[in-house]
Amino acid sequence: MLYYQMTGFMEGDRPEPDYALRLPAPEDAALFLDFDGTLLDIAATPDEIIVPEDLPALLTRAMDRLDGRVALVTGRNVAGLEHFLPSFDGAVIAAHGAELRVDGKTFQAGDYDTDTIAGLQRVVAEFAKLQPAFLVENKPTGVVLHYRQAQEQGALALHFMDSLAQAAPGFRLQPALCAYEIKPDSVAKDLALADMMARAPFKGKLPIYAGDDLTDEPALSWADAAGGVAIKVGGADTVAPHWLADPTALRALLARWLA
Ligand SMILES: O=P(O)(O)OC[C@H]1O[C@H](O[C@H]2O[C@H](CO)[C@@H](O)[C@H](O)[C@H]2O)[C@H](O)[C@@H](O)[C@@H]1O
Numbered sequence: 001m002l003y004y005q006m007t008g009f010m011e012g013d014r015p016e017p018d019y020a021l022r023l024p025a026p027e028d029a030a031l032f033l034d035f036d037g038t039l040l041d042i043a044a045t046p047d048e049i050i051v052p053e054d055l056p057a058l059l060t061r062a063m064d065r066l067d068g069r070v071a072l073v074t075g076r077n078v079a080g081l082e083h084f085l086p087s088f089d090g091a092v093i094a095a096h097g098a099e100l101r102v103d104g105k106t107f108q109a110g111d112y113d114t115d116t117i118a119g120l121q122r123v124v125a126e127f128a129k130l131q132p133a134f135l136v137e138n139k140p141t142g143v144v145l146h147y148r149q150a151q152e153q154g155a156l157a158l159h160f161m162d163s164l165a166q167a168a169p170g171f172r173l174q175p176a177l178c179a180y181e182i183k184p185d186s187v188a189k190d191l192a193l194a195d196m197m198a199r200a201p202f203k204g205k206l207p208i209y210a211g212d213d214l215t216d217e218p219a220l221s222w223a224d225a226a227g228g229v230a231i232k233v234g235g236a237d238t239v240a241p242h243w244l245a246d247p248t249a250l251r252a253l254l255a256r257w258l259a
Helices: 055-065 078-084 114-129 148-166 189-197 214-225 247-258
Strands: 029-034 070-073 091-094 099-102 105-108 135-139 142-146 171-176 179-184 206-211 229-233 242-244
Touching: 029 189, 029 214, 055 070, 055 247, 070 189, 078 091, 078 099, 091 189, 099 189, 114 135, 114 142, 114 148, 142 148, 148 171, 148 179, 171 214, 189 206, 189 214, 206 214, 214 229, 229 247, 242 247
Parallel strands: 029 070, 029 206, 070 091, 206 229, 229 242
Antiparallel strands: 091 099, 099 105, 135 142, 142 179, 171 179
């Protein structure tokens, strides 16, 4: 068994269409959309994603119809997201919640030990030199070791990153799709979602959350418990009561809903 199967990311059979999925009226909703694997397809490396042609206009339409109550939620940092979606001017929950963009201003959600982060990034970079198929992604709040190009080395990547995370007080391991990340302990997408839902213009509306990754599961659970709609994209196990086959199906649903 491969490590991405053990951590719950292996997609099984494609789910059947979810006929029970109904969204609240846009006037009553707040929309939270994960990025990689949810709005667009997973690519071989983080830089190789292709932004679907319809996506920027779809997000603009959503911002109009929901009076600005749209947030993108991502493990990437804000700058990384802005590089791919320069026209989106709504809220962003980035780096799993360690970085936020609210009213056009980007800031860190907490104080994180920059010396520790720099040290972790140095150590991971040195380790990755031993296995050139590994890819290292630095973020202002942590570091990711990607093993998509070396999936047989998933166990090694896990062993190394887990040990390193345990040696770094205030930080923890975050498994993701063919990647292991070390991020601040206090950071999670559900906490960031709760924070954003307490702010204008989201406050008092019903959260709709769509996500594909293990990192999205707590936020899916939060949205469902808050009386909103939680949608899993892809066939992996989930706490979400609703699911769609892939990002194309999600974009089609949103386009119909916003028409
Ligand atoms: O929260 P998300 O927006 O879903 O971000 C999760 C991670 O996405 C990126 O990595 C993943 O997507 C890459 C491109 O498709 C893929 O090559 C990689 O294997 C995936 O793990 C991003 O690089 C990470 O920083 C995000 O945490």
